[in-house]
Amino acid sequence: MEKITTHTGVGVPLRRSNVDTDQIIPAVYLKRVTRTGFEDALFAAWRGDEDFILNQPAYTHGSVLVAGPDFGTGSSREHAVWALKDYGFKVVLASRFADIFRGNSGKQGLVAGVVSQENIELLWKLLETEPGKEITVSLEDRTVTCGELTVPFEIDDYVRWRLMEGLDDIGLTLQNEQAITDFEATRGSWRPTTLPAKTEPKVEIEAARPVQ
Amino acid sequence: MGTTLAEKLWSSHLVHEGEDGAPDLIYIDLHMCHEVTSPQAFEGLRLAGRQVRRPDLTIATEDHNTPTLDIDKPIADLTSRTQIDTLRKNAEEFGIRIHSLGDADQGVVHVVGPQLGLTMPGMTVVCGDSHTSTHGAFGALAFGIGTSEVEHVLATQTLPLKAFKTMAINVDGELPEGTTAKDIILAVIAKIGTGGGQGYVLEYRGEAIRSLSMEARMTICNMSIEAGARAGLIAPDETTFEYVKGRPHAPEGADWDEAVEYWKTLVTDEDATFDAEVNLNAADLEPFVTWGTNPGQGLPLSATVPNPDDIADADEREAAINALKYMGLTPGTPFKEIPIDTVFLGSCTNGRIEDLRAAAAIIQGRTKAPNTRFLVVPGSARVRLQAEAEGLDQVFIDFGAEWRNAGCSMCLGMNPDQLAPQERSASTSNRNFEGRQGKGGRTHLVSPLVAAATAVRGTLSSPADLEGADVLVGASA
Numbered sequence: 001m002e003k004i005t006t007h008t009g010v011g012v013p014l015r016r017s018n019v020d021t022d023q024i025i026p027a028v029y030l031k032r033v034t035r036t037g038f039e040d041a042l043f044a045a046w047r048g049d050e051d052f053i054l055n056q057p058a059y060t061h062g063s064v065l066v067a068g069p070d071f072g073t074g075s076s077r078e079h080a081v082w083a084l085k086d087y088g089f090k091v092v093l094a095s096r097f098a099d100i101f102r103g104n105s106g107k108q109g110l111v112a113g114v115v116s117q118e119n120i121e122l123l124w125k126l127l128e129t130e131p132g133k134e135i136t137v138s139l140e141d142r143t144v145t146c147g148e149l150t151v152p153f154e155i156d157d158y159v160r161w162r163l164m165e166g167l168d169d170i171g172l173t174l175q176n177e178q179a180i181t182d183f184e185a186t187r188g189s190w191r192p193t194t195l196p197a198k199t200e201p202k203v204e205i206e207a208a209r210p211v212q
Numbered sequence: 213m214g215t216t217l218a219e220k221l222w223s224s225h226l227v228h229e230g231e232d233g234a235p236d237l238i239y240i241d242l243h244m245c246h247e248v249t250s251p252q253a254f255e256g257l258r259l260a261g262r263q264v265r266r267p268d269l270t271i272a273t274e275d276h277n278t279p280t281l282d283i284d285k286p287i288a289d290l291t292s293r294t295q296i297d298t299l300r301k302n303a304e305e306f307g308i309r310i311h312s313l314g315d316a317d318q319g320v321v322h323v324v325g326p327q328l329g330l331t332m333p334g335m336t337v338v339c340g341d342s343h344t345s346t347h348g349a350f351g352a353l354a355f356g357i358g359t360s361e362v363e364h365v366l367a368t369q370t371l372p373l374k375a376f377k378t379m380a381i382n383v384d385g386e387l388p389e390g391t392t393a394k395d396i397i398l399a400v401i402a403k404i405g406t407g408g409g410q411g412y413v414l415e416y417r418g419e420a421i422r423s424l425s426m427e428a429r430m431t432i433c434n435m436s437i438e439a440g441a442r443a444g445l446i447a448p449d450e451t452t453f454e455y456v457k458g459r460p461h462a463p464e465g466a467d468w469d470e471a472v473e474y475w476k477t478l479v480t481d482e483d484a485t486f487d488a489e490v491n492l493n494a495a496d497l498e499p500f501v502t503w504g505t506n507p508g509q510g511l512p513l514s515a516t517v518p519n520p521d522d523i524a525d526a527d528e529r530e531a532a533i534n535a536l537k538y539m540g541l542t543p544g545t546p547f548k549e550i551p552i553d554t555v556f557l558g559s560c561t562n563g564r565i566e567d568l569r570a571a572a573a574i575i576q577g578r579t580k581a582p583n584t585r586f587l588v589v590p591g592s593a594r595v596r597l598q599a600e601a602e603g604l605d606q607v608f609i610d611f612g613a614e615w616r617n618a619g620c621s622m623c624l625g626m627n628p629d630q631l632a633p634q635e636r637s638a639s640t641s642n643r644n645f646e647g648r649q650g651k652g653g654r655t656h657l658v659s660p661l662v663a664a665a666t667a668v669r670g671t672l673s674s675p676a677d678l679e680g681a682d683v684l685v686g687a688s689a
Binding site for chain 1: 230235239241242249251252255256262268270271277282283284298314328332340357360361374462470471530534593594615616617625645646
């Protein structure tokens with residue numbers, strides 16, 4: 001994972017609350033089996049609208065999304081983070097994030113910073129008054145700077161450390177492999193295993209046919 | 213001081229306590245996979261040269277984009293076929309049990325786990341799907357995870373997690389006839405909002421919850437995520453033990469006795485405190501329906517489409533204006549006058565046998581509204597078989613419904629079962645987001661009883677609106 005300490009890029013004001021992960025990336029794009037190449041899927045339902053913010057030339061190359069409250073609600077799809085990252089976003093700022101989305105962001109190296117709604121409004125105004133204006137996000141200082149305005153943002157200490165160090169989760173966990181093995185030895189024998197597989201008797205399933 | 217059920221589940225799975233702000237490492241008892249959120253996780257394992265640590269605690273099924281027609285033919289949609297083929301190859305390569313399309317144990321992952329007896333009290337259950345909260349109905353800590361976490365669990369059988377806060381949802385009183393678990397959870401979400409549960413594990417408590425069947429409890433826990441919560445829980449009791457007993461993977465003999473003895477300890481202690489509490493009286497509830505584009509935008513079915521001008525909060529007002537525009541609704545219109553093009557009965561929320569029975573009891577002997585399509589998609593192949601053994605399939609077919617094979621289907625429209633633009637549905641699923649059931653589609657979330665009554669009348673309706681409604685028996689779904 002790439003280390004991030006500060007990032008500077010064009011800020012994109014997304015004046016919408018409750019942008020759920022179906023809006024970030026519709027389910028139809030989830031059928032891919034690769035890990036990259038989701039940039040075309042980001043906000044797909046809105047991209048056809050020429051007034052949509054990312055279709056305005058000044059914002060097209062944005063990398064800091066300034067969103068409304070409750071960003072990333074709904075489905076757990078990590079594709080939402082991939083789509084944002086593949087498009088070129090490094091940071092999303094909002095006054096509230098859905099838990100799963102925020103967790104997914106930290107793991108994928110997307111900074112999800114919590115900024116008060118009051119300050120989000122100030123950022124929106126600045127970015128709308130001067131389209132294409134850059135924002136600097138400092139993980140070190142936990143601040144967002146846009147022109148003269150500098151406001152704080154919140155991020156979990158541990159997530160911040162990992163982002164700044166660029167550390168991979170699985171590697172970190174496997175440092176405790178002995179503890180996992182020890183724990184496994186204590187599990188009660190009633191706890192189920194999927195193997196060997198047990199089922200009710202196998203039965204032929206009849207295929208449904210279209211109604212004429 | 214005592215501890216809550218959620219805290220007990222947490223501490224009993226603690227592998228390693230995080231220090232200096234690092235998360236705790238939590239052991240995962242059951243990991244379920246499906247074709248959509250797993251391919252990149254397996255790709256990650258291969259890239260890093262890692263193995264699946266516990267294939268014997270892992271199970272896969274195909275559900276999100278499987279067709280519900282012609283399942284014996286190759287899948288027409290190439291990307292769907294690729295995802296499913298990829299899951300099959302990954303299952304084979306990594307030695308994971310899979311129930312594929314056409315297998316009697318295929319179905320929506322959250323229907324399959326409980327019916328195989330793999331979901332039990334006292335477990336931790338994860339899946340790359342937010343509706344994993346369903347399994348909390350057994351008194352298990354169950355939550356949805358992202359693909360990186362899927363990879364993490366595959367590789368280590370653990371997850372690094374920060375402790376959740378706890379919220380009690382107390383539902384006292386008795387549900388009125390015609391009102392169901394679905395109406396309870398829609399009312400809870402309308403009350404606390406789609407962000408109200410953020411950071412919390414919800415524990416549903418109270419008389420109304422205790423009297424629910426396991427399947428109804430699953431409906432409630434299933435939608436915890438729609439209130440923003442990571443998980444929902446219900447303490448196990450005799451209803452739970454009865455449901456688990458005798459299922460294929462249920463413990464037997466001494467293991468069963470040991471398990472039940474332990475499961476009985478899985479309750480929130482009398483003197484434990486929750487970080488937050490919400491109270492509802494079931495007796496005040498009536499059938500619910502959503503009018504907007506998030507599950508918190510719901511009202512009793514007897515009400516009218518709300519007027520955004522009456523909403524004090526500016527963000528909520530704005531959201532309501534956008535939602536009504538998308539939904540094509542005019543404030544003041546009685547919900548019961550809204551015509552419905554498609555009724556969808558199914559999903560991990562309401563695609564179980566009790567849901568099908570409840571809907572069948574409403575439509576039996578009645579005629580379908582001529583302009584309304586009624587799609588019935590059992591949650592799993594076993595549910596379908598059970599329904600067929602009970603003759604429910606014939607009730608649906610005689611009524612004019614389409615009787616389909618199992619899968620997620622129109623809940624999220626990843627297979628061909630989609631709404632057309634501006635088409636309006638009454639759906640027993642869990643999300644009314646823009647485009648969820650098909651681009652431009654308009655979704656009203658309802659219970660199976662309301663879905664069935666709507667299919668009869670062609671407009672949003674409750675069973676009480678049907679002619680001869682006084683002879684109806686209360687259904688449990």
